[in-house]
Amino acid sequence: MRYHDGQRAVQQRAGGRDQAERLLRGTGEELPGPARAFLAQQRLLIVAGTDAEGRVWATALHGEPGFALPTAPDALTIAARPHPGDPLAATLDAGPAPVGLLAIEPQTRRRMRVNGLATRVEGGLQVHTRQVYANCPKYIARREPTGEAAAAAPVAERRDALAAADVELVSGADTFFIASTGPGGAADASHRGGTPGFVLVDGGTISFPDYSGNSMYMTLGNLHANPAAGLLFADWQTGATLQVSGRAVIDWSAGRAAAFPGAERVVDLRVERVVATAHALPQRWTLLERSRFNPPAARHAA
Numbered sequence: 001m002r003y004h005d006g007q008r009a010v011q012q013r014a015g016g017r018d019q020a021e022r023l024l025r026g027t028g029e030e031l032p033g034p035a036r037a038f039l040a041q042q043r044l045l046i047v048a049g050t051d052a053e054g055r056v057w058a059t060a061l062h063g064e065p066g067f068a069l070p071t072a073p074d075a076l077t078i079a080a081r082p083h084p085g086d087p088l089a090a091t092l093d094a095g096p097a098p099v100g101l102l103a104i105e106p107q108t109r110r111r112m113r114v115n116g117l118a119t120r121v122e123g124g125l126q127v128h129t130r131q132v133y134a135n136c137p138k139y140i141a142r143r144e145p146t147g148e149a150a151a152a153a154p155v156a157e158r159r160d161a162l163a164a165a166d167v168e169l170v171s172g173a174d175t176f177f178i179a180s181t182g183p184g185g186a187a188d189a190s191h192r193g194g195t196p197g198f199v200l201v202d203g204g205t206i207s208f209p210d211y212s213g214n215s216m217y218m219t220l221g222n223l224h225a226n227p228a229a230g231l232l233f234a235d236w237q238t239g240a241t242l243q244v245s246g247r248a249v250i251d252w253s254a255g256r257a258a259a260f261p262g263a264e265r266v267v268d269l270r271v272e273r274v275v276a277t278a279h280a281l282p283q284r285w286t287l288l289e290r291s292r293f294n295p296p297a298a299r300h301a302a
Helices: 005-014 017-024 033-040 089-094 164-171 218-225
Strands: 044-050 056-062 068-072 075-078 097-105 110-121 124-135 142-148 155-159 175-181 187-193 200-202 205-210 228-234 241-251 265-278 283-289
Touching (some): 033 110, 044 175, 089 097, 097 124, 097 175, 164 200, 164 241, 218 241, 218 265
Antiparallel strands (some): 044 097, 097 110, 175 187, 175 228, 200 205, 228 241
16 A cells, blocks of 8 residues: 555645554555454445546445445445435446445444445445555544434435535534545545534635644545545434535645634635435434534634
């Protein structure tokens, strides 16, 4: 395993190259035993990928524990696919397609990333793993599942800009997920968390802080190499989701970061496409507590 040029460039600028190299030794191409056990317990997977137009998106797959089942050291079978209105549905149905997976367990704040190549199989997807590694629990809000909602088919609405309800969801979020891709289209999905108000909307631009992390800069390195990105926001109480695809720019200026307490830099994403889906997630989640590491929310508009 090695970093690509975009990731090394961001590590060099941010001053985290040595730590990043040490952490790289903890990544592998196969699923170790603890990772296989963790995946088999999950109800929620975040998936990153690219649609036929080259736009990057993040989406969510869900099921009862066991729906994501490792079937070999380098293979994961997922008993789910995106619903027909999802922007990644056609790509994953056609396959094989690069995907980034984030398995996240909100009730324990555990998470891990599995990147690889997805192929459609009967009843779902099979992912052949290329990159597997764990992440720390920092900034994750603790939530617990509170039962299934009445079954209802997802209803997706596509548009080119954020609606007022979308802005309200984004502005009040304490969690979102980001999809990015590196050279060759390799996809990655990551988590971002903070105090509600840490994500700002200014017209057609969504801005958010980049807090201190593990210094690997997998996401920012991808954005340095390819600015296409996708964001996923969830209404944890209603099951609705908001998917946004656009192009991201990293703002390294200290003055800009000062508007976001705790930020080391800021990412601005210019919205190009939006998919708002009702009934996207059948599982409901109750907030238990937010992370004690969260800085205060942003002080003023982006």
